Amino acid sequence: MSISFENLEKLIDLVNNVHGFDLNGYSRASLKRRVSRIMDLFHLDFTDIKDNLVNTPGFFNMFLIEVTVNVTEMFRDPTFFIALREEVLPYLATFPYIKVWSAGCSTGEEVYSLVIVLKKQGLYDRSFIYGTDINHNVLEKAKQGIIDLKKMKEYSDNYMQTQADDSFSEYYTARYDAATIHHDLRKNVLFSIHNLVSDGVFNEFQLITCRNVLIYFNPPLQQHVLTLLYESLALFGFLCLGARETLRSDKLKDKFRLVNKKQNIYQKIA
Amino acid sequence: MRKIDQQIRGKLHGIELLLLACSAGGFKVLFDILKALPGNLAIGVLVIIHRNAKYETNIEVSMTAKCDIPIKVAEEKELIKPPMVYFAPPGYHLLVEPDHSISLDISEPVNFCRPSIDVTMQSVADVYGPSTIAILLSGANQDGAQGMTAIQQAGGVCIVQDPECAEIKTMPEAAIALGAVDIILTNEELVTFCKELNKHILTRN
Ligand SMILES: C[S@@+](CC[C@H](N)C(=O)[O-])C[C@H]1O[C@@H](n2cnc3c(N)ncnc32)[C@H](O)[C@@H]1O
Numbered sequence: 280m281s282i283s284f285e286n287l288e289k290l291i292d293l294v295n296n297v298h299g300f301d302l303n304g305y306s307r308a309s310l311k312r313r314v315s316r317i318m319d320l321f322h323l324d325f326t327d328i329k330d331n332l333v334n335t336p337g338f339f340n341m342f343l344i345e346v347t348v349n350v351t352e353m354f355r356d357p358t359f360f361i362a363l364r365e366e367v368l369p370y371l372a373t374f375p376y377i378k379v380w381s382a383g384c385s386t387g388e389e390v391y392s393l394v395i396v397l398k399k400q401g402l403y404d405r406s407f408i409y410g411t412d413i414n415h416n417v418l419e420k421a422k423q424g425i426i427d428l429k430k431m432k433e434y435s436d437n438y439m440q441t442q443a444d445d446s447f448s449e450y451y452t453a454r455y456d457a458a459t460i461h462h463d464l465r466k467n468v469l470f471s472i473h474n475l476v477s478d479g480v481f482n483e484f485q486l487i488t489c490r491n492v493l494i495y496f497n498p499p500l501q502q503h504v505l506t507l508l509y510e511s512l513a514l515f516g517f518l519c520l521g522a523r524e525t526l527r528s529d530k531l532k533d534k535f536r537l538v539n540k541k542q543n544i545y546q547k548i549a
Numbered sequence: 550m551r552k553i554d555q556q557i558r559g560k561l562h563g564i565e566l567l568l569l570a571c572s573a574g575g576f577k578v579l580f581d582i583l584k585a586l587p588g589n590l591a592i593g594v595l596v597i598i599h600r601n602a603k604y605e606t607n608i609e610v611s612m613t614a615k616c617d618i619p620i621k622v623a624e625e626k627e628l629i630k631p632p633m634v635y636f637a638p639p640g641y642h643l644l645v646e647p648d649h650s651i652s653l654d655i656s657e658p659v660n661f662c663r664p665s666i667d668v669t670m671q672s673v674a675d676v677y678g679p680s681t682i683a684i685l686l687s688g689a690n691q692d693g694a695q696g697m698t699a700i701q702q703a704g705g706v707c708i709v710q711d712p713e714c715a716e717i718k719t720m721p722e723a724a725i726a727l728g729a730v731d732i733i734l735t736n737e738e739l740v741t742f743c744k745e746l747n748k749h750i751l752t753r754n
Binding site: 281284306307308311312318348350437491494497498501507523524525 | 625626627647653655671672676721
């Protein structure tokens, strides 16, 4: 089953009116694919989806999880973590404390990857990492710090590719088919709800990562979010985007120095 | 199976997008096709190939030097504008927005593939509908068969490499088995077709 672009617009309006959630700036191509998937998965047609969104408690929450893409990895793009270690952390090491924001952190894999890199560089004790997302469920999962052991094997590969000199298994305890991230790695971490579309600045950060989130937004919403991230950064703080995401707008480009072009790492200079 | 006859010619007029897809064993013929495309091609071209995201492969760069038509890796929210060939970057699905800009998507691989040919074909069928031509080449899995069906249902033109010419037939054969094909062309016919593509698109029959 598949939803038409026209009906998709109706659904976006309905979600906004009934649940106050604004999907207007989201990629239509991705939303169309995800909503069509919900229709297939639960055998619903367009009318059923509308009915459920209005009348079934809990349906909107499920809908939101399914229409957003939560796929993540630990040490996704290993070369990014090498650049972070070699080009960003030496600079941050000169700061008395390091506040980090992982915006759109999904189930937390990126947050724990950042923690491990900070720890290896001896910076974790003066760091605090905020992981935020719109989804209550992914954040609950992030807080638990429990990851499927099969996936950890893949992440271990990624970790090796960051040219780390220790073993990934030092950071978790394996039990049956699940890995639990060590408690120590969770103590300077806070996960909470924050909507990049509608919420504002909530702290001042030395490092912000917002990776593979902007690809789901249209250019005007991307600009809105990038401005929010800019305003949330301390002067000389760093902004890290995903492997295929860039600043784009000239207005913002003047306020940042490009630190690593391949990894899309920027430093706020004005 | 039909070759390029009068009815196909009629459908080719007014085409707006060419989608090329291949996997294992298809790079050589893909390269020949790209070399055959004219430098002033009137429509945009998307290319979906399967390659390992973890290893940097610069097929685009090595091809650019030898082709008339310009080639690049697709950037997210970039408008599809002829003449240009856009390769899907490894590790992302490529989707097309209603305004003909490109979106990248990092959702789950589909049948172990990301980029998935099926995903892009479905998206192109949604947006370009009957103004699409898709060419499916050699490959060792069945990616593309569902997508070709979507393009066919949307009224686009589906071309499959003759399995007898394909290094690995699984992919073209899967599309043929679903009936998601208008014409089957040999490698030489594919090259000739692409050389003359402007003529096919621009002249009314
Ligand atoms: C593909 S994941 C990226 C996870 C991680 N940053 C990575 O690169 O591996 C995208 C995340 O963005 C979140 N997201 C989508 N819209 C959002 C919004 N308006 N505000 C905050 N997060 C959002 C989704 O819930 C999802 O968890």
